[in-house]
Amino acid sequence: MTEQKQKQKGGIIVIGFALFAMFFGAGNLIFPPMLGYLGGTNWILGFIAFAGVDVGIAALAVYAMSRGDGTVAFVTNIIGDKLGVVINTAVVLCIGPFLAIPRTGTTTFEMAVQSINPDISRVAEVIFLFAFFCSYIAFDDSSVQGY
Numbered sequence: 001m002t003e004q005k006q007k008q009k010g011g012i013i014v015i016g017f018a019l020f021a022m023f024f025g026a027g028n029l030i031f032p033p034m035l036g037y038l039g040g041t042n043w044i045l046g047f048i049a050f051a052g053v054d055v056g057i058a059a060l061a062v063y064a065m066s067r068g069d070g071t072v073a074f075v076t077n078i079i080g081d082k083l084g085v086v087i088n089t090a091v092v093l094c095i096g097p098f099l100a101i102p103r104t105g106t107t108t109f110e111m112a113v114q115s116i117n118p119d120i121s122r123v124a125e126v127i128f129l130f131a132f133f134c135s136y137i138a139f140d141d142s143s144v145q146g147y
């Protein structure tokens with residue numbers, strides 16, 4: 001195999017693992033068995049619906065990005081520039097500041113503090129979260145991200 005083909009094969013493997021890591025989270029490990037359990041005898045219908053929505057929407061998003069120039073603006077240009085910016089901004093805000101950041105703090109609190117003292121107050125949680133995020137901000141960005 002030529003060096004060009006080796007690099008291409010390696011790139012495909014890296015991209016494949018990256019997509020797997022991006023789309024397969026704890027929810028995809030925990031939610032389907034619970035869905036099947038709650039569905040009872042209709043578990044197959046729940047499985048088909050979950051797989052269609054979960055895998056289908058993710059595959060459509062990857063396909064849409066691959067067909068364009070690799071930018072989100074290309075995907076949303078059909079609805080107009082202004083609405084595209086509004087929708088993209090809403091998506092980024094929902095994923096980052098409204099979901100991932102609070103989830104990181106509360107998960108850390110539940111695993112580090114609440115597991116030791118289940119009767120801890122909400123005031124202690126707020127103090128912990130404030131200290132947790134202040135300590136995170138105090139670190140140099142390059143040392144936190146590994147650059």
